[in-house]
Amino acid sequence: MSPRIQAQSTSTTATAAHSKLGFNADAAAIAIALALAALIRLNIIHGIGW
């Protein structure tokens, strides 16, 4: 049988990665992007600089 790996201190980064959003990030990202694209297309938002 394979020996077990000590993972007692992997909790910090792994816990951060486990933190899940309370909503669907994919759907929210697409909805926000399309809304912003529509606002830009309608010239309601324009000239966004960097």
Place this chain on the structure above:
Amino acid sequence: MISAETIGVSRPRQIANLLPGTALLFGIGLAGKGLESLCTWLRVAHHIPAPHVEYVLWAILLGLLISNVASVPRIFRPGIATYELWLKLGIVLVGAKFLFADMLHLGGMSLVLVFVELALSLTVMTLLGKLFKLPPKLTSLLAIGSSICGVTAIMAAQGAIDPDEEDTSTAIAAILTLGAIALFAFPAIGHALHMGQQPYGIWTGLAVDNTAEATVTGALYGEKAGQFAVLAKTARSAFIGFVVLGYAVYWASRGQANRVERKALFLWQKFPKFILGFVAISVLATTGFFSRGQLNSLSNLSKWAFLPAFAGVGLRTQLRDLVNQGWRPILVGVLGEVFIALVTLGLVFSAVHLGGMR
């Protein structure tokens, strides 16, 4: 999808809980951009030898500093998790930079390279796991994480192959640690080899596991490199369902995981949907739906969206995990990742030599 932290909390309260961490992400990102501008001003206006460091690196360094020197208070944690939203928003919007024909050409070529990378990395990771006597399911998780898209793939596999919680945590920590190393190693290698923006970006998209780290590692080399890294990484992420399904079927056949009854539904559930948004924005850009100025605005918006995402990469990386993990998973990860990096580098140079890249 409701997380454990948000069960029993009203929707307005959930949104309010996100605000401190989200403000921290944007604050760090803006501070990084401000530091880049300040250094440029000091160099140009006052001839003071301020460091020539891009906002991407400033944001990561500030995030690393805050999370590793001081402990981030609990109130910020829900909002810090929104870095995933800003990352995906930035990726969808960066679709405006790619004409659909270019995306098909480069994306198609990336798919071929991804296919080769997948076959080799899954095989090598499995062999290394056996060689170093890792638990079989931990080996599966490391293989899935390193061949497709890091933590997302591991989390997708968790529900499919039913590993121990300990194996999942170890695999995630190993993949995140290797991603943190890649942030600094890949740009140095790219500069040493005088790689162009396109080949470097495609290389990082093929070799760096997590979408966030791949995007940052590309952006650290240059804006164009960051965009090509997103394209290659997106092509790679599209395979997530097939790889996880393969492992789910394998472990189910050994009676150590539940059978997958509806495979088409399984593939759709695991497919990263933000890719559809990326393609949709690219199609709109190609069909002339936006003027040149509007496309420029969309491109700049993607940079603003990436700003808090870069800060999030720094904030969630704990350097103490580099030394505190079991040595065998990290050794298997390092050996496997070095192999993958070399193979994909060879593939990219072959594509450049054959005229498929500039």
